[in-house]
Structures are given as C-alpha cells and as structure tokens.
Amino acid sequence: MSKSISIFDTTLRDGTQGEGISLSADDKLKIAKKLDDLGVHYIEGGIPGSNNKDIEFFKRVKELHLNAKITAFGSTRRKNSLAENDDNLKRMIDAGVPAATLVGKSWDFHVHTALQTTLEENLAMIGDSISYLKRKGLEVIFDAEHFFDGYKNNPEYAAAVLSKAREAGADWLVMCDTNGGTLPFEIHEIVTALTGQLPGANLGIHTHNDCELAVANTLSAIGAGARQIQGTINGYGERCGNANLCSIIPTLQLKMGYHCISGDSLPQLTNTARYISEVANVNLPVNQPYVGNAAFAHKGGIHVSAIMRDSRTYEHIAPELVGNKQRVLVSELAGQSNVLSKAQDMGLNLDPSSEQARRVIEKIKTMEHQGYQFEGADASLELLLREATGEMNETFTFESFKMLVEKTAEHPVVSEAFVKLKVGNENLYTAAEGNGPVNALDNALRKALQTYFPQLKEMHLSDYKVRVIDEQDQTAAKVRVLIESKNFTDTWSTVGVSSNVIEASWEALVDSMRYALLNQLLLENEKSGSNEPRGLVNH
Structure with a gap:
C-alpha cells in the first residue's frame, strides 16, 4: 500500500466561504503561487464563470506555470437534462484547466429534499456528468456531498453513488463530511468498509470542523485507506471551517510516516500559513498548532x-x-x-x-503586576534587560510633552503635540500636528530626532492596540497600549501602561524608537567588531 498522500487545497474556493474572507483575483493568484511553492498537488481555484474574480483568476493563473494542477469546481448536470447542454459543465471545460472537481449528492434525504428527484435520476446525473468531462480530457475528482450522513442513513445507496462515479471514470472518489458532525471512529469504520467494497479505488476525504474534529476525522480516514486530503490553509471555510492542512500535513509526515510534500518544502509551512493569513486579512490564532506564534x-x-x-x-x-x-x-x-x-x-x-x-x-514581575505584558512586547523586554545589564548608554533624554486637541463645529478634530527633548547638550523643542494624539506625538518625536538619527525615517508604526486592564474602574481604568513597528527588515512590538491612554501610548512609542536605534547600533557594532555599550533613549 502506497504511503504517498495527495494534497488537495481548496483555500481559494471552500476557504473563501468563511465569514469575513474575501479575496481579489490578485489575492488568489498570490496564494496559488505560495501553495505551489509549498508543494500541494491540486489547487481548487473557484467556480468558472460564477463571478468576475474567478473568471480573471482562471484566465491569469496559466501565466504562472504552476506545478500543481489547477482545478475548477462545479456540480453535476441538472435533473432530466443532458450533460453536453449544461452551462455549468461547459464553463468548467472552457476554463482550460487539467482537472475538475464535481460535486454530487450521496445522501438520499438530500436527493429527495434538495434536488427533488429520484435516486435513479441522481445516479444518472453523476454518471453523465463525469463521463462528459472525461470525454473532454479532464481529470475528475468526484466529491460525494454529505457522504457520511448518507451512508449512516442508507449505506447501500451511498456506496452506489461512489460505484457509479467510479464506473463513469472518476479519478478520485472523495467522501465528504459536509455538515461536520461525524465522529472519528465512525469515519474509520465507514472508510474501512468502502475500501473493501471498492478495492483499488482512489479514495479521498473532505471534512468540516463543526465538532472540532476535522483534523482528527481526516487522520482517521487516512488510517483506513483514503489517499487524498481536501482541506484549507489555516482551516478557513464555511461555518466552523474546513480541515486545517497546516495541522494535517506535518502530523501525517512527521508522526505517521506518510509522504505529503517534500522534506525541503515542509519548513515553508509556517511562512505559508502566515503569508496567507495576511493576504486574507485574518489574524492567525497564536495558539494554532505547528505554525502559530505560541506553538513553541x-x-x-x-x-x-x-x-x-x-x-x-x-x-x-x-x-x-x-x-x-x-x-x-x-x-x-x-x-x-x-x-x-x-x-x-x-x-x-x-x-x-x-x-x-x-x-x-x-x-x-512588579511591572506585570502593574499591567505591563512582555509576552507580546519583546522589544520593550530587550530594552529592559539591556538597561539592567548596563549594555546601554543614554543617547537622548525626554523632558516633557504637551497635547492640544481642538474640535470646532466647522472643522474635524486636530491634534497637536509639543515635545521637549535633550540630545547631548542640546535642548530640542518641537511641535507637530497629526490625525490623532498618537500620530501627533509620533510626528513631533520624528521631527526632533531625525536630524540626529536619520534611520528613524525607515521605520513606521504598523499596528496599535489598546486594552483596558481594570474594567471595573470604567473611565479611570488603566490601559495597556501595544505598538507594532516595522522597517525594511524587522518587526518589533513595545508596550506602555497608564491610566492615561496618551501616556501609555507615549511609553510604547518611545520604546519603539529606542529599539529602532538599538538595532542600528547593534548592526554597526557587529560590522566594526566593537563591544562598546549600546545607545540608550531615556524616557
């Protein structure tokens, strides 16, 4: 029995059905390239002709010359019609892709209720559609929708659906836990039974996460003989999501002895997960197994x-x-x-x-008791440790700042910051406006310091979060501000705490600039081989 597993990624189709996920054609092309670099075998691009984004994707993806097979998705022909007259099937062919995913009903309840047709006509719809696509030269992956619910209700008919698809020439028979309600032991028993009833068939598994079991159910199916996995990066998908390939691939490859992607590609998994989360504009859970920031x-x-x-x-x-x-x-x-x-x-x-x-x-420990949190502010922690070990010297000193916020009936709010600093023996006093207090403080600090430290021009704030610590104190509560900053090569986070949100923001803001200067000094000292103490910004 082969230990190789076929990886079918449906992030671009099933994944986009998740709440809050919307991908442009450019987004989909970027993700497809990243998935191909990872080494997945199939990339399901969407439904040809269903919307302008998918039309553009199928047209432009050919220019990428990917190794993975781009797959078009669609359903079987309409009831009481001919496959060659079905517009949906024609669009799948016209997409110019090598493979098609065809979804068909396998639960008798759905055939009667959703399709409102007979069990015999549903089998004919499946057979005709697959045969038509095969005659047109496409590889066909048949997704048996609601297969496990169907098998539990009418095992003979569910098995007959797969038999009909195989007879019509389907290359893969994929069993779908569409409602996500099947348990791992049920998956194992049913897939084991199917491998006996359909010897030599290429079986696949497609699970949903409504019981938090999509990964476990996929592993159970593989253990019982399935050889294709359908899933999404980061588990994106409708309702509670699809099976998470970022958990399945390393578990199969590192723990169960299966081959999914090349060993050289596996170290790209974390980068791929985080890249796709950025493109999809969905925060990656810190505790996501294998690839989350807190996984190790x-x-x-x-x-x-x-x-x-x-x-x-x-x-x-x-x-x-x-x-x-x-x-x-x-x-x-x-x-x-x-x-x-x-x-x-x-x-x-x-x-x-x-x-x-x-x-x-x-x-x-004292600072954390006061509300500071260094888990998400490594830069502030590094500054604190370097100060404690005498690794830094004072470079500039903060003396005071003042804020002016003005709102009139005719004009929007204007914020102006006034900052006093000392660099060496020189006193600096600057003022700057901004679209908010933090932006004004940032502008004033830069205005004062960039003449002395031009590298600050290369950094910018990329994220700003405020968390109320003592909610019972209401408007007098302490707040924690976390600021994320970036330059051309690095990202770092800093923290500030106060009962005044502007003061907390100031602390985090100054630390972000302290760390930018520290990094520059470290690089310069590394190049020169110097062990001189680092520069310190005293606030």
Whole structure:
C-alpha cells in the first residue's frame, strides 16, 4: 500500500466561504503561487464563470506555470437534462484547466429534499456528468456531498453513488463530511468498509470542523485507506471551517510516516500559513498548532529550565521542521530560567546567581503586576534587560510633552503635540500636528530626532492596540497600549501602561524608537567588531 498522500487545497474556493474572507483575483493568484511553492498537488481555484474574480483568476493563473494542477469546481448536470447542454459543465471545460472537481449528492434525504428527484435520476446525473468531462480530457475528482450522513442513513445507496462515479471514470472518489458532525471512529469504520467494497479505488476525504474534529476525522480516514486530503490553509471555510492542512500535513509526515510534500518544502509551512493569513486579512490564532506564534512558546519557569537542557522535554517536534521557532515568554509566572534564556538569546551576560539577575526578575514581575505584558512586547523586554545589564548608554533624554486637541463645529478634530527633548547638550523643542494624539506625538518625536538619527525615517508604526486592564474602574481604568513597528527588515512590538491612554501610548512609542536605534547600533557594532555599550533613549 502506497504511503504517498495527495494534497488537495481548496483555500481559494471552500476557504473563501468563511465569514469575513474575501479575496481579489490578485489575492488568489498570490496564494496559488505560495501553495505551489509549498508543494500541494491540486489547487481548487473557484467556480468558472460564477463571478468576475474567478473568471480573471482562471484566465491569469496559466501565466504562472504552476506545478500543481489547477482545478475548477462545479456540480453535476441538472435533473432530466443532458450533460453536453449544461452551462455549468461547459464553463468548467472552457476554463482550460487539467482537472475538475464535481460535486454530487450521496445522501438520499438530500436527493429527495434538495434536488427533488429520484435516486435513479441522481445516479444518472453523476454518471453523465463525469463521463462528459472525461470525454473532454479532464481529470475528475468526484466529491460525494454529505457522504457520511448518507451512508449512516442508507449505506447501500451511498456506496452506489461512489460505484457509479467510479464506473463513469472518476479519478478520485472523495467522501465528504459536509455538515461536520461525524465522529472519528465512525469515519474509520465507514472508510474501512468502502475500501473493501471498492478495492483499488482512489479514495479521498473532505471534512468540516463543526465538532472540532476535522483534523482528527481526516487522520482517521487516512488510517483506513483514503489517499487524498481536501482541506484549507489555516482551516478557513464555511461555518466552523474546513480541515486545517497546516495541522494535517506535518502530523501525517512527521508522526505517521506518510509522504505529503517534500522534506525541503515542509519548513515553508509556517511562512505559508502566515503569508496567507495576511493576504486574507485574518489574524492567525497564536495558539494554532505547528505554525502559530505560541506553538513553541514557553512561559512556566520549570518548563524553560528543562528546555534549556533539552527542548524535547516540552516540545513534541523541533519547531524548525515546520519553519517555526522556539520562544521563551517572560511574565509574572516566569522563573529565573525564562529571563536567562531571553538574555542568552540577546547575547547578554547575566549571571544567574547575581543580585543583578534577581533585581531584573523582580522588576519584571512588579511591572506585570502593574499591567505591563512582555509576552507580546519583546522589544520593550530587550530594552529592559539591556538597561539592567548596563549594555546601554543614554543617547537622548525626554523632558516633557504637551497635547492640544481642538474640535470646532466647522472643522474635524486636530491634534497637536509639543515635545521637549535633550540630545547631548542640546535642548530640542518641537511641535507637530497629526490625525490623532498618537500620530501627533509620533510626528513631533520624528521631527526632533531625525536630524540626529536619520534611520528613524525607515521605520513606521504598523499596528496599535489598546486594552483596558481594570474594567471595573470604567473611565479611570488603566490601559495597556501595544505598538507594532516595522522597517525594511524587522518587526518589533513595545508596550506602555497608564491610566492615561496618551501616556501609555507615549511609553510604547518611545520604546519603539529606542529599539529602532538599538538595532542600528547593534548592526554597526557587529560590522566594526566593537563591544562598546549600546545607545540608550531615556524616557
């Protein structure tokens, strides 16, 4: 029995049926290229002729010369008609793709209720449609919709649907858990039965996640003999989503001994998942297995102490196998090991038995008690550790800032910031306007500092989040501000906390610029081989 698995990606079709996901033709082409680089075997592009985006996609995707087979999606011919007269089937052929996914009913309840036809006519619709596409030279993947519900209700008819599709020439027979309500042991029993009834057939599995079982059900089907997986990147899809290929592929390949994609491609998995989440404009859950930012993150001090000796103590695989990386979080739950690990990553000498180490750990815990959170603000943490170890010197000093916010009946709100700073022996006083208080502060800081530190022109704020910490205090509550910043090569996050949202924003904003300057100094020192203390921005 072959241990190779065919990967059928339907992110561009079934995935776009998820709430909040809308992809342009350009988006779909970018994702298709990324999926091809990963090494999937089939990319389902959409429904030809159904909308302008899909029409454009099928026209332009040929220019990419992908290795994966681009697949068009459609349903069987209409009842009591001829396949060669069906506009849906004609559009699939006219799309000029090598393969077609044809969906047909396999649940007798659906045949009677949704199609409102006879069981015999449904079989004829399936057979005629597949035969027609095969005569036109297409590879045909037959998706038996609601197969498991149908099999549980009428196993003879559900099996007859697959037999008819196979007889008509379908290359793949895919069993769909369309409503996502089947359990893993049921999947295994039914697929096992089908492999006996249809010896030698190419069986596939298509599951939905309505019971949080799409991945488990897919693995059960593979264990019972299915050899094609249909799923989406990050589990996108209608209702609760489709089977998540980002979990299925590494589990099959690293733990179950199957071959899904090349070993050279597997380390691209994390980058692919995050890239597609950006294009789809959907935040990737931090705790998503294998590819999430927290998938290999460690917070408990006992855990960190152990992984510093051997990562296998608390990691089920090496994160590098899927292109992810180990992260150590520092918080009020952190022990000495967490801080030492972070310091080690930064190349800092922090003696674990020193008073210095004890003080910095206590400072972190005190700050977290006040509302700071360093798990999502690694840049602020690095600045704190470098200060504690004497790795930074003062470069500029903050003295004061003032905000003016004006709103009139005739004009929109205008924010103006006034900032006093000291660089060396020179006093600076600048003012700048912005479309909000934070933007005004950002503009004023840059105006003051860019003459001395031109590298700040290369950075910009890419995200800004405010979280209320003490909700019971209502408008007097403390807030935590997280700012994400970027330049041409790096992304970093900083944090500020205060009962005043502008002050909290100021803290995070200044830290973002401190870190930009720190990075530049580190690069310069690395090139020169210098070990001089780093520059410090004192706020």
